[in-house]
Amino acid sequence: MARYHIETYGCTSNRGESRQIERRLRDAGHHRVEGAEEADVAILNTCTVVEKTERNMLRRAEELGDETADLIVTGCMALAQGEEFRDADVDADVIHWDEVPEAVTNGECPTTTPDAEPILDGVIGILPIARGCMSDCSYCITKKATGKIDSPPVEENVEKARALVHAGAKELRITGQDTGVYGWDDGERKLHELLDRICDIEGDFRVRVGMANPKGVHGIREELAEVFAENEKLYNFIHAPVQSGSDDVLGDMRRQHQVSEYVEIVETFDEYLDYWTLSTDFIVGFPTEEEEDHAQSMALLRETRPEKINVTRFSKRPGTDAADMKGLGGQVKKDRSKAMTDLKMDVVAEAYDDMVGETHEVLVVEEGTGDSVKCYDEAYRQVIVQNADDHGVEVGDFVDVEITGHSTVYAFGEPV
Incomplete structure (x- = not known):
């Protein structure tokens, strides 16, 4: 199993995403270590709220890249400004947080415990x-x-x-x-x-x-x-x-x-x-x-x-x-x-x-950042609905949405 080190910066939402990453890594049989130098892979969950934060994220990514065999960068800056890490020649996989557990497994199968229950x-x-x-x-x-x-x-x-x-x-x-x-x-x-x-x-x-x-x-x-x-x-x-x-x-x-x-x-x-x-x-x-x-x-x-x-x-x-x-x-x-x-x-x-311009039925599965919710359509493509409270959309709802745009690895939908 892989030894992983994870660092999280930014808001409560980022911390929640890191918890989900860790849960899936533990379920796959991997275990956490405190220092990047002891890890097979380091995970940096980034924030990009201000320019100073961006500089700190780039600096920390460079440091982690020198301390561990493999580095994964995810979170807000990875999604919004992933090219910054590539331009800085940071040796890392810059990916969506949903993809982190699969990347850590090195192509291996997930592992469940002998007494795994629903x-x-x-x-x-x-x-x-x-x-x-x-x-x-x-x-x-x-x-x-x-x-x-x-x-x-x-x-x-x-x-x-x-x-x-x-x-x-x-x-x-x-x-x-x-x-x-x-x-x-x-x-x-x-x-x-x-x-x-x-x-x-x-x-x-x-x-x-x-x-x-x-x-x-x-x-x-x-x-x-x-x-x-x-x-x-x-x-x-x-x-x-x-x-x-x-x-x-x-x-x-x-x-x-x-x-x-x-x-x-x-x-x-x-x-x-x-x-x-x-x-x-x-x-x-x-x-x-x-x-x-x-x-x-x-x-x-x-x-x-x-x-x-x-x-x-x-x-x-x-x-x-x-x-x-x-x-x-x-x-x-x-x-x-x-x-x-x-x-x-x-x-x-x-x-x-x-998908833009199409209407899809989505299932709301969890809360997202701020007043957004994360949904999946009939083909399990992720759709983000923003201003969920204004639309009266809650976790567990089935909602018809029009796809209004996308951010490469997920779409944005407006309830209709």
Whole structure:
């Protein structure tokens, strides 16, 4: 697991976001250390209220970059003035705070505890459906803690989901190391069956499916896409981390899937759904990644155009096979990460720009900064509604909004 150090500056909202980041990191098996020099990754949650603060944030980012192996910059200044860090040549991933936990995991699966139970966090119900995975990735340390897939019966998970809905959950988040292989230990993948059954539960709520590796999804892609198409309660969203556009690198990663299988998943969901969100992950700078391999990853990103993309620079995890490989230089990883991140921002911005002028139904899931609220539309794209009190909009509401603009990784909506 990774050791992380986190620093938070600014308002109560920033502190709240840092708490959520830490909660997800702890759930994934990572642990906090006090000093950046002891950490595998440092997280700087920034403020940008005045010019002096901006200068302090840049200075602190430079200091943290010298003290730790990897630096992630998030928060207000990262979103509003991310180019300032790049112009100052700060060696960091500058990303939205929602993307921080995935970036810290280095492409690894999330980790749940052996006795993981559903929890209700506001109107968000978190339902771990299984523990473990069927993968043996050469860079992943998580498998040492989780073992192979262990899937409780469908009915057991349905009852847990029903209890969350009765307790007030408006959004159910289906989680696990690899949701796509749920049921594989019993000889049959059952994710599509489970989702169909959960959507039959009485109530007005939405369901988001957590990470599912392409190999597991590929074998049930038709059945899964059909369930999505038939159930309005399901967010039209899948997170299928491809990690590389090169079959050679995927082989060295021991990722089990090939690029063609990932593409076939995308094509299948395109056939069944008119409006949906593809989320994926790329690891850049894997020890055996050549320039041509990186170019293939860039080409795959352009081809499939996922609306949510996590870009992670490879870092070694102790005890993994990849840790014994001769690594690439830090500047190579930095350059490739920057190139892919720049392309990512163009692709994501285009997706949100296409939404402007459209009307979408959104679910309000939590309070945002000031008098704003954070919502998700039917494809699990984040929409911010400002002046929520004036509109009478509260957490847990379903609201029709017109998309009026965007800030690259989320949209702004006006209730109609």
